[in-house]
Amino acid sequence: MVIEGLDGAGKRTLTDALTAALRDAGASVATTAFPRYGASVHADLVREALHGEHGDLGESVYGMGLLYALDRRGAADDIHDLIVGHDVVLLDRYVASNAAYQAARLREGADSDVVRWVRELEIDRFGLPVPDAHLLLRVTPDVAATRARGRAEADTARARDAFETDDDLQSRCSAVYDQLAAANWLSPWHVIDGADRVDAVDLAKRLLA
Numbered sequence: 659m660v661i662e663g664l665d666g667a668g669k670r671t672l673t674d675a676l677t678a679a680l681r682d683a684g685a686s687v688a689t690t691a692f693p694r695y696g697a698s699v700h701a702d703l704v705r706e707a708l709h710g711e712h713g714d715l716g717e718s719v720y721g722m723g724l725l726y727a728l729d730r731r732g733a734a735d736d737i738h739d740l741i742v743g744h745d746v747v748l749l750d751r752y753v754a755s756n757a758a759y760q761a762a763r764l765r766e767g768a769d770s771d772v773v774r775w776v777r778e779l780e781i782d783r784f785g786l787p788v789p790d791a792h793l794l795l796r797v798t799p800d801v802a803a804t805r806a807r808g809r810a811e812a813d814t815a816r817a818r819d820a821f822e823t824d825d826d827l828q829s830r831c832s833a834v835y836d837q838l839a840a841a842n843w844l845s846p847w848h849v850i851d852g853a854d855r856v857d858a859v860d861l862a863k864r865l866l867a
């Protein structure tokens with residue numbers, strides 16, 4: 659199960675709450691977040707590029723898309739093992755993040771070459787598992803930006819990066835996410851209203867039903 663949404667939407671917060679609720683209900687749960695900052699050289703290159711290092715690398719849509727994909731490729735065996743060993747595997751961002759953000763950066767939609775490229779590269783060529791479902795944690799770009807700003811003010815180690823500070827990109831990305839959800843891209847998508855606190859206990863019950 660993949661949790662997707664804009665920067666600052668609350669995915670990490672929901673992942674933590676849902677993990678606790680699922681465990682309380684008796685399920686074995688594993689979680690992973692992408693990019694795997696601090697755990698993969700490709701993810702660390704991404705972070706550095708999003709903070710202005712490595713010349714024009716951060717401007718390259720396909721270059722950045724490939725780095726995100728290589729980060730996940732390095733985790734492919736681990737993800738397969740987690741799926742075998744747990745009732746639920748929660749992924750905080752996955753292949754759909756790459757599709758949404760890179761399409762948004764190119765000012766394209768869900769039906770675009772870059773979205774097809776992401777799928778062919780990550781699923782067909784790298785053999786990453788196809789998720790059973792996506793949860794789109796939907797908030798307006800304004801709400802997401804406010805939350806991301808608040809987080810950066812509270813934690814200086816979490817300074818906003820080039821994608822987070824680009825309001826137009828976040829708006830386009832929100833539109834692409836809606837299109838991916840409407841098309842049930844890769845698997846069924848469930849849209850969750852993230853404007854208020856999500857009831858993780860209720861969500862866990864529905865997921866386990």
Ligand SMILES: Nc1ncnc2c1ncn2[C@@H]1O[C@H](COP(=O)(O)OP(=O)(O)OP(=O)(O)O)[C@@H](O)[C@H]1O
Pocket residue numbers: 663664665666667668669670671672805806808809852853854855856
């Ligand atoms: N429902 C909510 N209402 C108000 N604030 C929230 C809510 N959910 C999360 N937050 C706060 O918003 C900020 C961003 O949340 P979080 O880190 O979970 O987002 P994220 O989607 O994982 O972000 P990113 O993709 O940028 O890592 C945090 O400070 C968090 O405490």
Ligand SMILES: Cc1cn([C@H]2C[C@H](O)[C@@H](COP(=O)(O)O)O2)c(=O)[nH]c1=O
Pocket residue numbers: 665692693726727751752753755756757759760821822
């Ligand atoms: C996994 C992934 C992420 N992105 C984008 C989305 C965010 O703006 C940044 C970093 O993610 P974080 O949640 O803020 O840590 O990268 C992407 O474009 N492609 C991906 O595959």
